[in-house]
Amino acid sequence: MSIWWSLHLRREAASVPLARRLLLGTMETAGVDPDVSYELSVALTEACANAVEHGGGGGSRGSGGRPSEAYRVTAYLDGETCRIEVSDSGPGFPGAGDEVPAVPSADAEHGRGLRLIEELADHVQFGNRAGRGGAVVSFDKLLKWRDGPALLLA
Template sequence: MSIWWSLHLRRDAASVPLARRLLLGTMETAGVDPDVSYDLSLALSEACANAVEHGGDMASDGASAAYSEAYRVTAYLDGEKCRIEVADSGPGFTRAQPVRPAPSSAENGRGLCLIQELADHVHIGNKPGRRGAVVSFDKILKWKKDAPLVAV
């Protein structure tokens, strides 16, 4: 069994639950274990929130923001694995350092760490040769008993 979909979403907070609900609905229909579905949907929400908040282009003078209006979410359920990619057209990541947890007093900065805890494999980087960040992650799927779309 193989399912994939891709969304081109506005950089607006309302787009985050839309992507999450589509992923949850796809997984429920396929028969993925609810705990795995929840972990992936939470990781997707964090990646989308990062794209909404940080995924815009800065003006060349750096003073004002001329934001790109969209970001892309792609999900693949292929065999026993789900892979999700969230790509934006912002400035990308400026350093190749490992992601570190935010201080406990910080109001944000925990999303990438949370994604790393929820997924089996995570890649955080920039689009090759272009501006923009790409956060991709995958997780081995577990299935409900008698799942309708499990490959036999």
């Protein structure tokens, strides 16, 4: 089975639950184990929240003082793996490659969401978009299936 979707969302807090609900609905329809779906949805929520908070370029504002920039969420369910990618148009991670930025201290106000993504996913990459700028957070997780019928796609 192979399913993929991509969303182009405004950098507004209201966009985060939309992405999460779409992922959970896709996972339920495909027959993914609810625990795995929940872990991926929490990781997605953290990545989207990071894009909303930090993903703007130059701090420009649209009408009503809201951020005018957007971010993109793409999810792939392919065989036994789910891969999710969240990219924005902000300044990106300083000196990022395959390594996450410096480990935040226990009382830090920022950076804990990236660590949570690392704990919930099997493989994580934090990087910057080539050429256009912006951060990219991508993560994979092996899927488990629930008992009972699932959507069969050809």
